[in-house]
Amino acid sequence: MSRFYITTPIYSVNALPHLGTFYPTVVADALARYQRARHGRENVLFVTGLDEHGQKIERIARDRGVDPQTYCDEIAARFEDTWRQIGIANDDFIRTTQPRHRLAVAEMWRRLQKDIYESEYDGMYCVGCEEAKTEDDVVADGDRKLCRIHLTPVERVKEKNYFFRFSAYADKLLAWYDTNPVRPESRLNEVRSFVRGGLRDVSISRRAVKWGLPVPGDPTQTIYVWIDALTNYLTVLGGPDAVAAGQGKAAFWAGAHHLIGKDILRFHAVYWPAMLMSAGIVPPRQISCHGYLTVKGQKISKSMPATRVDPLAIASEMGVDPLRYFVLREYTFGGDGDFTYEALFQRYQSDLGNDLGNLLNRTLSMVRKYVGDSLPASPAANPAAQELLAAAQSAWESFDPSGALEATWRLIRAHNQKIDEAKPWVLHKNGETQRLTEVLAGCCEALRWAALLVAPAVPSAAREILRQLGRLEDEGSWPADWGWPGGTVAEPTPVFPRIDPDRQAALIAQWVPAEAPAAVSPAPAAAASRASGPAAARTATTAAASTLPAANVPAASAPPVAAAPPADVSIDDFAKIDLRAAKVLAAERVAKADKLLKLTLDVGAAEPRTVVSGIAPAYTPETIVGRTVIYFANLAPRKIRGVVSQGMILAAGDDEVLGLSAVDQEVAPGTKIR
Numbered sequence: 001m002s003r004f005y006i007t008t009p010i011y012s013v014n015a016l017p018h019l020g021t022f023y024p025t026v027v028a029d030a031l032a033r034y035q036r037a038r039h040g041r042e043n044v045l046f047v048t049g050l051d052e053h054g055q056k057i058e059r060i061a062r063d064r065g066v067d068p069q070t071y072c073d074e075i076a077a078r079f080e081d082t083w084r085q086i087g088i089a090n091d092d093f094i095r096t097t098q099p100r101h102r103l104a105v106a107e108m109w110r111r112l113q114k115d116i117y118e119s120e121y122d123g124m125y126c127v128g129c130e131e132a133k134t135e136d137d138v139v140a141d142g143d144r145k146l147c148r149i150h151l152t153p154v155e156r157v158k159e160k161n162y163f164f165r166f167s168a169y170a171d172k173l174l175a176w177y178d179t180n181p182v183r184p185e186s187r188l189n190e191v192r193s194f195v196r197g198g199l200r201d202v203s204i205s206r207r208a209v210k211w212g213l214p215v216p217g218d219p220t221q222t223i224y225v226w227i228d229a230l231t232n233y234l235t236v237l238g239g240p241d242a243v244a245a246g247q248g249k250a251a252f253w254a255g256a257h258h259l260i261g262k263d264i265l266r267f268h269a270v271y272w273p274a275m276l277m278s279a280g281i282v283p284p285r286q287i288s289c290h291g292y293l294t295v296k297g298q299k300i301s302k303s304m305p306a307t308r309v310d311p312l313a314i315a316s317e318m319g320v321d322p323l324r325y326f327v328l329r330e331y332t333f334g335g336d337g338d339f340t341y342e343a344l345f346q347r348y349q350s351d352l353g354n355d356l357g358n359l360l361n362r363t364l365s366m367v368r369k370y371v372g373d374s375l376p377a378s379p380a381a382n383p384a385a386q387e388l389l390a391a392a393q394s395a396w397e398s399f400d401p402s403g404a405l406e407a408t409w410r411l412i413r414a415h416n417q418k419i420d421e422a423k424p425w426v427l428h429k430n431g432e433t434q435r436l437t438e439v440l441a442g443c444c445e446a447l448r449w450a451a452l453l454v455a456p457a458v459p460s461a462a463r464e465i466l467r468q469l470g471r472l473e474d475e476g477s478w479p480a481d482w483g484w485p486g487g488t489v490a491e492p493t494p495v496f497p498r499i500d501p502d503r504q505a506a507l508i509a510q511w512v513p514a515e516a517p518a519a520v521s522p523a524p525a526a527a528a529s530r531a532s533g534p535a536a537a538r539t540a541t542t543a544a545a546s547t548l549p550a551a552n553v554p555a556a557s558a559p560p561v562a563a564a565p566p567a568d569v570s571i572d573d574f575a576k577i578d579l580r581a582a583k584v585l586a587a588e589r590v591a592k593a594d595k596l597l598k599l600t601l602d603v604g605a606a607e608p609r610t611v612v613s614g615i616a617p618a619y620t621p622e623t624i625v626g627r628t629v630i631y632f633a634n635l636a637p638r639k640i641r642g643v644v645s646q647g648m649i650l651a652a653g654d655d656e657v658l659g660l661s662a663v664d665q666e667v668a669p670g671t672k673i674r
């Protein structure tokens with residue numbers, strides 16, 4: 001049996017797990033579970049982990065006043081805990097700060113040696129992307145250049161670096177693409193045309209970055225974070241030397257499948273295979289690229305708190321299976337997909353409750369009522385059902401969870417329909433015992449297969465279904481053919497209990513984020529005091545909205561208290577204040593002022609405005625760019641730390657910034673707020 005090795009990207013520790021990273025992790029977990037059941041545990045290796053080095057992390061840790069390793073350790077604990085809670089059964093968890101990885105990257109560097117040379121790098125770099133940028137990747141903002149993705153200023157880097165000769169690999173990559181290693185095909189075409197456009201050599205070390213792995217033989221330089229990160233896929237197999245020599249877990253490499261998002265396609269489908277070719281290792285078998293999960297069309301991400309969907313909060317109310325089922329069924333792997341809580345409840349109620357849950361409940365009730373606890377074996381063939389089983393299995397094999405679940409649901413629905421048509425209660429009344437047993441055994445068999453086919457998506461529910469069917473021994477195995485083998489069924493109990501509409505509405509209200517930053521803090525106390533949710537929302541209405549342009553925001557972490565009520569003002573007085581929606585185009589720290597950010601705002605006017613705001617304790621530049629905030633436009637300009645602040649933005653909190661005040665719908669910059 002060939003080995004199956006599946007990986008997720010190693011997630012950057014600049015964010016806690018969110019639905020955007022939950023998605024590929026659950027897809028990989030489900031595919032691994034299917035493969036284990038079909039081909040044996042020992043043939044499957046599923047790995048996820050964390051990407052911990054680089055300038056971005058170095059800066060976040062510095063801003064939080066902790067050393068990078070402490071910061072990474074605390075975020076890593078949160079990731080591991082989250083994955084455990086949502087049933088991710090990974091075989092290994094790789095962290096790029098582990099000693100085994102340090103060794104593997106040093107080996108990789110040595111294997112790449114023939115294509116590495118020293119040269120001067122003089123160009124732009126985006127820390128958010130951790131990537132060098134060309135003129136095509138940036139937009140002009142006055143005399144500055146902003147990264148097109150992050151809209152934050154790119155940095156000018158001029159230093160002596162080591163370069164990798166990617167330019168030498170264009171033809172080999174194009175030949176490799178002919179073996180169809182990237183899917184969907186549209187993504188394969190994308191990388192093909194990128195490579196055809198010409199490959200440039202890339203700087204693969206940094207002098208100025210300390211938080212990284214040292215270049216072997218030159219401790220003045222650290223290895224570029226992407227060279228470091230990509231090598232993780234070999235670290236878990238014993239490192240590049242072991243893989244090249246076919247030792248250790250090297251046998252898994254031939255079955256390597258990387259699941260990745262579309263933003264990191266180029267790294268995986270161009271740079272990584274070129275590195276492997278240079279290192280004398282064959283490229284991965286398959287790279288499967290998925291799209292983005294969005295909320296109201298906006299990519300779910302840490303830097304967009306309004307898109308925050310917390311898998312753990314949902315799981316604590318509904319269990320983990322419904323959300324796992326939802327993401328696997330709702331989104332076709334490869335495309336983008338929008339998330340709504342309403343769709344989640346809809347799928348829960350109709351697919352899990354009305355179709356699967358109902359088939360289980362009515363079948364078992366009738367078996368116990370008309371036949372007794374024990375339902376004897378019934379090997380009757382069912383070609384139509386077998387066709388659906390084949391379709392579901394082939395979809396799981398070809399990385400199409402949504403297709404696999406769709407085929408399984410056709411099987412489930414067909415058997416609910418069979419009950420409606422055959423009317424077992426009439427067969428019982430007419431004494432047609434053999435036909436009655438056949439119909440019910442057919443339904444039990446459909447449920448047994450359904451449980452096995454949905455187990456990769458909903459492992460706990462599948463186990464419970466098998467238990468109620470009296471077939472727990474089938475868990476994790478694969479029957480040879482269709483035909484109820486017999487079993488002693490249990491009293492049916494709802495696997496997916498109904499959630500009434502009022503409760504659904506209450507849960508949605510609880511889950512939709514208040515306008516507060518997604519808390520990624522290594523210090524639980526700080527996270528709690530900055531929590532999003534009802535507490536923060538209440539604060540916004542009871543505390544006077546704080547004006548935060550100045551540097552004098554005290555660092556006190558005491559919970560906010562309600563301010564004394566301000567004197568009444570007339571509506572005419574209020575009308576004098578010009579409040580506008582404004583979009584944050586760019587943000588940067590103000591030198592020697594820990595609490596200040598200099599923001600560039602699109603206020604709908606020809607020229608952007610500059611505002612200096614004391615929100616740096618709660619927002620990094622990366623987390624605020626792209627947000628729509630409320631802007632006090634006609635506040636008299638004021639010079640703060642040498643920068644003229646043209647107005648201010650509103651936020652909640654007295655002593656501490658709890659959250660920005662913002663608008664909850666996308667509105668054009670400059671829209672008047674009254």
Ligand code: ME8
Nearest residue numbers: 009010011012020051229230260261292293299300
């Ligand atoms: O890129 N929808 O890490 P990362 C779907 N460390 N996928 C999403 C998503 C969303 N809303 N948000 C994020 C890195 N992702 C590197 C990887 S691998 C050697 C190094 C996906 O944490 C994103 O597309 O920024 C990417 O594939 C993955 O999460 C990791 O993103």
